[in-house]
Amino acid sequence: KLASDELVDSLAFVVMPDHLHWLVALRDRPLAHVVQRMKGASAYRLNRSRSAGGRIWQPGYHEHAVRRQEELRKLARYIVRNPVRAGLVTKVANYPLWDSVWVDGDWPDRGGSLPP
Numbered sequence: 806k807l808a809s810d811e812l813v814d815s816l817a818f819v820v821m822p823d824h825l826h827w828l829v830a831l832r833d834r835p836l837a838h839v840v841q842r843m844k845g846a847s848a849y850r851l852n853r854s855r856s857a858g859g860r861i862w863q864p865g866y867h868e869h870a871v872r873r874q875e876e877l878r879k880l881a882r883y884i885v886r887n888p889v890r891a892g893l894v895t896k897v898a899n900y901p902l903w904d905s906v907w908v909d910g911d912w913p914d915r916g917g918s919l920p921p
Contacts, residue, residue, distance in 0.1 A: 811832060812831075812832055812833075812834050812838075812842065813829040813830060813831055813832060813839055814829065814830040814832070814906075815827070815828075815829055815904075815906075816828040816829060816830060816877065816881060816905065816906050816907075817880075817881035817884045817885060817903075817904070817905035817906065817907070818884065818903060818904060819884050819885050819887050819888060819900070819902060819903040820902035820903070821887060821891065821893075821902075822893075826884040826887055827843075827884075828871075828877070828881055828884055828905075836868060840866050844861070844862040847861065847862075848860070848861040848862060878907060881905045881906075881907055884903075884905075885897055885903045885904075885905055888900040888903070
């Protein structure tokens with residue numbers, strides 16, 4: 806929804822059991838605003854789907870600024886491989902909660918490998 810609202814360009818993400826990794830290119834709004842919108846909207850939807858209430862997200866967030874274009878694919882690769890490093894799956898393709906704008910025939914969900 807944040808991408809469709811034109812707040813960010815979502816480049817890569819993975820939803821882990823207890824946290825989220827999300828690589829975005831900001832547009833006009835500051836990161837704090839984007840994170841607040843994402844946390845609020847997702848908590849509302851999750852609580853509604855579970856017929857529950859309460860806090861979903863911990864306060865705050867950690868950020869890492871990417872200053873060089875060539876770092877983006879490397880960081881996207883790191884992000885989507887988190888489930889493998891955490892021992893949740895043996896291949897990225899076996900984990901359902903990730904995506905990247907660089908997904909193509911060479912990425913593991915298509916039977917290939919991650920790009921360099």
